Amino acid sequence: MKLKRIFDVISEALVWMSSVLLALIVLSVALEVFLRSVLNRPQAWVLEFSEYGLLFITFLVASFLVRTEKNISVDIVTELLEERTRAWLSVVQHGIICVVAFVFVYFGSSATLDLYQRGIYNPTIMQVPMAYVLFIIPVGGFFILIQALIRLRESIRKQREIRENLVPEV
Amino acid sequence: MEWWMILLAIFSGLFVLFALGVPVGYAFLSVNIVAVALIWGGGPGLEQMMLSVFRSVTNFSLLPLPLFILMGELIFNSGLGDKSLDALDKWIGRIPGRLSMVAVLGGTLNAALSGSSMASTAMLSSCLYPEMKKRGYRSEMSIGPLLGTGGLATMVPPSNLGVILAALAGISVGDMLVAIVAPGFLLSIAYLVYIGVRCYFQPHLAPPYATSHYSLRTKITFSLKYLLPLSSIIVVVMLLIYFGIATPTESSVFGVLCSFILGIVYKGWDPRVLRVSLKQTVLVTGMMFIIICASVTFSEILAFTGVTEKLIQIFLSLFSSPFWVVVAMQIILFLMGMFLESLPIMMITVPIFWPILNSYHIDPLWFAVIMLLNIELGMITPPFGLCLFAVKGVLPELGMRGIYRCAVPIVLLQLIVLALLIAFPAITLWLPMSMHQ
Numbered sequence: 001m002k003l004k005r006i007f008d009v010i011s012e013a014l015v016w017m018s019s020v021l022l023a024l025i026v027l028s029v030a031l032e033v034f035l036r037s038v039l040n041r042p043q044a045w046v047l048e049f050s051e052y053g054l055l056f057i058t059f060l061v062a063s064f065l066v067r068t069e070k071n072i073s074v075d076i077v078t079e080l081l082e083e084r085t086r087a088w089l090s091v092v093q094h095g096i097i098c099v100v101a102f103v104f105v106y107f108g109s110s111a112t113l114d115l116y117q118r119g120i121y122n123p124t125i126m127q128v129p130m131a132y133v134l135f136i137i138p139v140g141g142f143f144i145l146i147q148a149l150i151r152l153r154e155s156i157r158k159q160r161e162i163r164e165n166l167v168p169e170v
Numbered sequence: 171m172e173w174w175m176i177l178l179a180i181f182s183g184l185f186v187l188f189a190l191g192v193p194v195g196y197a198f199l200s201v202n203i204v205a206v207a208l209i210w211g212g213g214p215g216l217e218q219m220m221l222s223v224f225r226s227v228t229n230f231s232l233l234p235l236p237l238f239i240l241m242g243e244l245i246f247n248s249g250l251g252d253k254s255l256d257a258l259d260k261w262i263g264r265i266p267g268r269l270s271m272v273a274v275l276g277g278t279l280n281a282a283l284s285g286s287s288m289a290s291t292a293m294l295s296s297c298l299y300p301e302m303k304k305r306g307y308r309s310e311m312s313i314g315p316l317l318g319t320g321g322l323a324t325m326v327p328p329s330n331l332g333v334i335l336a337a338l339a340g341i342s343v344g345d346m347l348v349a350i351v352a353p354g355f356l357l358s359i360a361y362l363v364y365i366g367v368r369c370y371f372q373p374h375l376a377p378p379y380a381t382s383h384y385s386l387r388t389k390i391t392f393s394l395k396y397l398l399p400l401s402s403i404i405v406v407v408m409l410l411i412y413f414g415i416a417t418p419t420e421s422s423v424f425g426v427l428c429s430f431i432l433g434i435v436y437k438g439w440d441p442r443v444l445r446v447s448l449k450q451t452v453l454v455t456g457m458m459f460i461i462i463c464a465s466v467t468f469s470e471i472l473a474f475t476g477v478t479e480k481l482i483q484i485f486l487s488l489f490s491s492p493f494w495v496v497v498a499m500q501i502i503l504f505l506m507g508m509f510l511e512s513l514p515i516m517m518i519t520v521p522i523f524w525p526i527l528n529s530y531h532i533d534p535l536w537f538a539v540i541m542l543l544n545i546e547l548g549m550i551t552p553p554f555g556l557c558l559f560a561v562k563g564v565l566p567e568l569g570m571r572g573i574y575r576c577a578v579p580i581v582l583l584q585l586i587v588l589a590l591l592i593a594f595p596a597i598t599l600w601l602p603m604s605m606h607q
Contacts, residue, residue: 047230
């Protein structure tokens with residue numbers, strides 16, 4: 001339970017990090033407009049920084065969204081089902097998220113490592129090493145995986161409880 | 171493996187995952203993972219997929235999206251949105267269908283702030299329906315217009331879905347936002363005319379009632395204080411884009427800064443407003459972007475397996491006229507809109523439809539606008555339109571059959587507007603064309 005609490009706090013912290021990142025994007029674009037239009041000094045890094053910011057925001061908040069089950073889903077079918085079936089489906093849903101998150105962690109890490117070893121740069125003005133940006137996919141994927149595993153465990157427990165409650169006493 | 175078997179496998183896989191309640195983004199990603207592993211082989215293909223995730227999200231066209239969301243959140247959390255609605259309410263006197271008209275005008279205003287049809291419908295339903303019921307409004311004049319506000323949310327700029335569709339389809343975001351202005355207002359006017367005419371001939375649907383009398387001075391003061399600053403932000407953001415003074419990203423940052431300053435002016439410095447707005451924005455952005463993560467790989471799979479090419483060939487053999495292609499695509503979108511959310515529909519159809527549109531030399535901007543309206547139309551179309559369930563969720567005492575009945579006139583109105591947009595592309599294209607001139 002203590003470990004779960006730690007990861008819950010981490011997911012909250014990641015959301016705040018992405019909030020700060022968003023604020024930085026707003027300020028940097030505002031600064032760029034000012035420098036370009038008033039001082040005639042355009043800043044090429046702003047565009048790239050903001051684009052990378054979008055990837056970071058996506059992966060930083062992803063674990064919180066899994067934890068709070070706020071991801072967009074089509075629930076017209078599941079809402080019609082009884083609680084027992086819904087609990088079973090919750091196991092399936094979190095199982096699938098675990099698989100996707102594992103792919104993010106495993107193949108995201110190997111892609112990042114490969115880009116790092118080969119010294120690949122993004123062919124843009126800033127020429128940022130791709131590995132320095134792509135690493136957020138396995139990192140974010142790791143926290144998604146942890147939250148999905150926690151939710152999967154809870155779903156299995158809930159499903160078991162429902163099943164036990166349904167068994168008539170002898 | 172035959173192309174149609176691949177197509178069938180991809181789409182049945184997606185729909186099964188949707189039906190199981192798997193979050194849309196993860197459903198797309200898992201289908202991508204399986205397809206990539208089978209088609210391109212495990213390791214290298216999946217590593218390539220990680221680069222596609224990177225390319226899908228680090229897209230400059232998507233940048234205005236979180237900024238427009240933040241702008242709306244700042245205005246909403248500072249309470250300015252409610253006050254503006256109140257100021258608007260003061261102008262509408264004792265006329266038939268007064269509250270229905272407030273719903274439409276409020277929906278237009280709210281659309282510019284929220285950009286989400288379900289959120290807009292749910293919010294206005296919870297705010298206005300109790301008052302409508304108290305005043306003896308029949309459900310045709312209460313639920314109907316409230317459902318209609320959902321469609322406005324995506325058709326009034328700055329529209330979140332408009333930005334996403336432009337980014338997915340490779341259209342200029344500025345063009346897209348300018349192109350939806352006229353259709354959005356046409357829809358809004360169509361609702362107002364419908365309410366006015368219907369309430370004039372059937373006054374029992376929305377009985378007129380005595381409203382509080384406000385002096386002209388009060389009305390002007392409220393409008394200058396609340397309505398003018400808010401509408402000015404939205405108008406200036408759009409004008410900056412229209413005159414090419416700023417890119418959509420830059421003008422959205424302008425909107426954010428103005429909303430932030432307005433919030434301080436009206437509510438004083440409250441760090442909670444900023445904190446909550448930022449948090450809410452990154453969460454909504456994350457929800458949408460985890461779906462967009464799958465977009466590049468999904469189109470690559472469809473193109474690589476020959477599905478896109480075969481579908482183009484089928485369309486070319488079936489339809490010689492671009493008109494019927496557009497009609498066929500609209501029917502497909504309409505049917506999908508009855509079961510799915512807007513974002514998955516865009517993700518599925520854009521990689522298939524856009525190469526076909528190019529083959530027929532159909533204007534992608536014009537098509538994107540009618541596609542946007544059509545997807546929203548699906549959201550209020552019985553039996554599964556998602557906005558219908560949003561109303562049911564907020565007002566559980568209403569029966570689904572009653573909600574369906576109220577939706578029919580609004581669906582017909584949207585169909586008329588859709589037909590007008592198809593018949594007269596100039597309605598959509600004159601503003602973007604004049605912008606480029």
